[in-house]
Amino acid sequence: MTQLHSLISTVIASAMDRAARGAGEGDLVHGVLAGLKRLRAIVGSQAGYSAACGLDDSVHDIFLQRSLESFGSGAVAVPLPPRGPNAIRACAILEDVAMSCLTLNAFFKGNTALDLGVQVLTERLIECAGGVPDWGAVIDELRSQDVDAEETANEDGWISAAVH
Numbered sequence: 001m002t003q004l005h006s007l008i009s010t011v012i013a014s015a016m017d018r019a020a021r022g023a024g025e026g027d028l029v030h031g032v033l034a035g036l037k038r039l040r041a042i043v044g045s046q047a048g049y050s051a052a053c054g055l056d057d058s059v060h061d062i063f064l065q066r067s068l069e070s071f072g073s074g075a076v077a078v079p080l081p082p083r084g085p086n087a088i089r090a091c092a093i094l095e096d097v098a099m100s101c102l103t104l105n106a107f108f109k110g111n112t113a114l115d116l117g118v119q120v121l122t123e124r125l126i127e128c129a130g131g132v133p134d135w136g137a138v139i140d141e142l143r144s145q146d147v148d149a150e151e152t153a154n155e156d157g158w159i160s161a162a163v164h
Contacts, residue, residue: 031090
């Protein structure tokens with residue numbers, strides 16, 4: 001598992017280095033969010049909405065852990081920075097690295113590569129944002145594709161229903 005963690009960390013670090021060329025911090029934050037969103041979308045399409053929510057919970061757990069580590073220091077959630085002009089490039093690179101994590105996942109037991117990819121991307125998100133981002137803004141961004149899919153389904157004449 002240590003070798004896999006090292007591999008995932010190296011692949012993501014390499015992608016982050018490429019994405020950082022000519023990108024601002026806001027671009028990198030949105031790039032990492034795009035990578036996490038891509039993972040979430042594929043998990044959701046392959047394993048269902050509950051599995052996608054499990055990925056949300058993994059990200060939230062890391063946020064909570066980091067928040068608890070800085071408890072008492074006066075640290076507050078940081079807002080997401082605006083998208084910069086090079087966000088599209090950063091998003092494309094980090095979506096691609098998310099797909100690399102999924103490819104690696106096929107070669108290891110369980111979902112270890114996927115889980116490590118989510119963990120490392122989330123840690124990089126916190127680093128790029130300069131602290132733990134506002135959870136509400138992050139979850140809205142990650143779930144925005146859910147809304148898009150629902151709107152598309154309704155445009156095709158589907159009737160959606162929510163059960164709570």
